[in-house]
Amino acid sequence: MLWSPRLALSDFHIRLTAKGLFRNLQLLSGCRKNTVVFHAVDKNKPRGAPARPIHAGSTPTSTTPPGCTSTQPGCPLPAGTNHNLNQNLNQQPPAEIQIPDLLNGNGPPCRRPAQTPEVGARAPTSTPTSPTTPTPQGMGVRTGSRPNGRVPPRLAGGPSSGPQAGGWGRRVEEKRSHSKEQVEEKRLRRLLVQGNRRVEALATVIQHLLSEREMVLKQKQNLSNQLTDLKEELASSTLSCEQLQKEKEEALCSQQEALCSAQEQQKEELGQLEDRLRSFYQAEWDKVHQRYQEEADRFRALMEQQVEELRSRQEAELREQEVTHSQEAESMTQRFEASVQDLQSSHQENISQLDRRLQETEASLSERVSVLLQEKEELEEKLRAEEEATRRSLTEPRYLYLQQELDSLKVVLEMKTSQLHLKDKKLMEMEKLVDTNAKLEEYMNRVRQENEDYRARMSKHAALSKQLTSEQALLQKNLQKESKVNKRLSMENEELLWKLHHGDPLGSPRQLSPTSPCHSPPNSPHFPTAPPLSPR
Template identity: 35%
Template sequence: MYYQHQKSNHISIKVFISSPITHSCVSCCLLQLKSVPRLSHSFDRYHGAAGVCKKSIRTVNLSFCVCAFQSESAIVKERELSLELARIRDEVAFSVAHWEQLQREKEEVERRFEAELQGLRAQQRRELRALEERLRARHRAETGSLRAEQRAELEELRARQQDQVENHEASLMEIETTHNDTLATLQEEHARTVKNLKMAHEQQRRSLEEDFEKIRLSLQDQVDTLTFQNRSLRDRAKRFEEALRRSTDEQIDALAPYKHIEEDLKSLKEVLEMKNQQIHQQDLKITELEKIAEKNVYLEERVQVLQQQNEDLKERIDKNLAVSRQLSEENANLQVNVEKESNEKKRLSRNNEELLWRLQTGELSPRMSPSSSPIHRPVSGPGSPARPHSYHQ
């Protein structure tokens, strides 16, 4: 029972030590308390030995009674047992005295431990009060510094936001001006390019039509002339050959008496050769006319290609007009976005002024944590200066 009582006290001491007390004083008490279970264990051991001795004495008494009637050797054993009994009684007396001393030491240790425990509890209460005062003072100081820092950051954020709003409005005006200038330049360049293309195309078309008409008329005249000459020469050659065949015999008979018949034949042969050369030249001219006709076909194909290019240019002009209309629509959308952005900036400025007024009038909680402060909250929304809209689409 005593050991269980000491064990329960030891457990309560451990529970008390787990509280936030100065551990140096508690360690001394624990060192002293550790000796109490050891002394209790020694006392239990001696108490058990005393019980064993008592049982041995009873056994010896019984043996002495039984052996009283034995021989002289029993008397010697009785003396030895008497000496052993005296020694055991001395040990029992010493154990009892030692147990009483241990009991007194235990009570002294318990009283000293209780006194030290009371002192440690009082010291703990004093330290807790001092710690609470220090924490309150530190909390007040940190609250004041955080409020001052919050005001400074709010002023800085307001100035920075105002600068960003001004810079953003200036950049928007600059972008709008640049966009208008670029749009006007593109429209002028587009109109000038379209006009130049139309003029060049029309001039080229008229020139090609005139050249084609001139070449066609010239070639047609040449073809008609050469065809007529070829037909007339062929008719003359046929008539000449027929006349020669009809009058060959007559001429031979009539010219027989003449001496210069051979010279006449030679002259006729020369005339025939000349006629043949003329016919060959006519054939060459006909070949050239055929080549010119092929060239005329090529020119007609070229005219068709130019007409197709003219249609392509018209399509490009239509596309450029569509792009111009799209740019005009984008410009209108950009102006609408600029107006929305300006309204959003004005709303944010009013919100910042209201927040600053609330902070100055003390409506905000002084115990607001830094994480819940508006300085540390990310400003979200389409008008946030930290995330401006992009107008480079």
């Protein structure tokens, strides 16, 4: 059986078996199955009832050829082949065409539609020797069986319809024509088998290309999904990084402001305290300057010593705090520089590794491209050889449509190759995108590490701020205690002044309160010594 020459390759659905061999060609819905049968044509017979050939070994007296069934009156095949053909047709699905018999050359003769102008029949010529003896010299085209199951009268009459010599010559001519038809039929079957094999090879190639295209499309979809996910993760991470950066800046600003305010308050309070003490003692010294100049000088020296001790202690503590702060800052800068150097070294190593991978991938891809180009050249050479062979074999105009189909297949193959090149370019771009995504992931990991370091520093700064606040509270308590002591001193001074005004000038230095913190130096014989007060 043959498919209609008007069908294109887009009307066929290719099905592969488990072994990967091409077996069946399935017609799509809407396509018509047409068969072609070649028969001898009598010039004198009408078109509606064409003559059927007489096979070798058949007698002219028989009404039907031997081996034909009653259901097919015009069948030129034996009964066994016709029965096998009916069984094959019953076993096939309605939308498939089986072609193994054609490949082996054992199938029934081909049928073709009478309306196809590509495969035309040669016009029969008649000899002028006898008007009653037909001489079929060509092959006619018929699209069906006879409308009625009758045998032509020229064959049903047998040898009794004419002279014996004329009947014998007619048999010889019919045998010759039948042998010619068999030779022609064999040649056509060989050509048909060759064409079918070429079409099968092209169909397998196209199916393989289609499967590769589907795989590439699936990979592209998966990669696009991964890219969208990575972009979303990157956007969320950037937002979180910006928020953390803002929080860090706000915390640093608040800490700096708190430190500045605490230092200013401490300086102001110290200045105010010094001014108060100086003014108070200066006024007191002025009052008792006439009589108790020595005691006033001693008190002044004692207070100056205490103030100097307080200043020295505060300065020492400030220096210690500055030294510890500078040491911590240096250690933090050293750690940061070491981490930066480590990150730079790892970054350079990653860049070198990525460069090596890129070079390796470029080399592998170049080798693959060269192999594919060689395969393409080999396929082009094979196609050229096949084209030359088909041009040599196709001498009749009835096979011109095969060349047209081959040209269309070439165009399709070129389109597919161009599409494959485009897909290779897209794959290269996708690989580049994957590399950039890997770099971005590394950068994100580094940023996360830096954020963790900043958080640790923030916690340290918070601890330092807590310590400073606690120290500030202690300093305030100490200041309150010192203010209370100053009040006591002022009260004692008032008592001394009252005693001086009311008499008892000799016993006043010795009758001082033992709880008074304002005493003379250790070398003084008049006042006992007291332990020094801590600045806190």
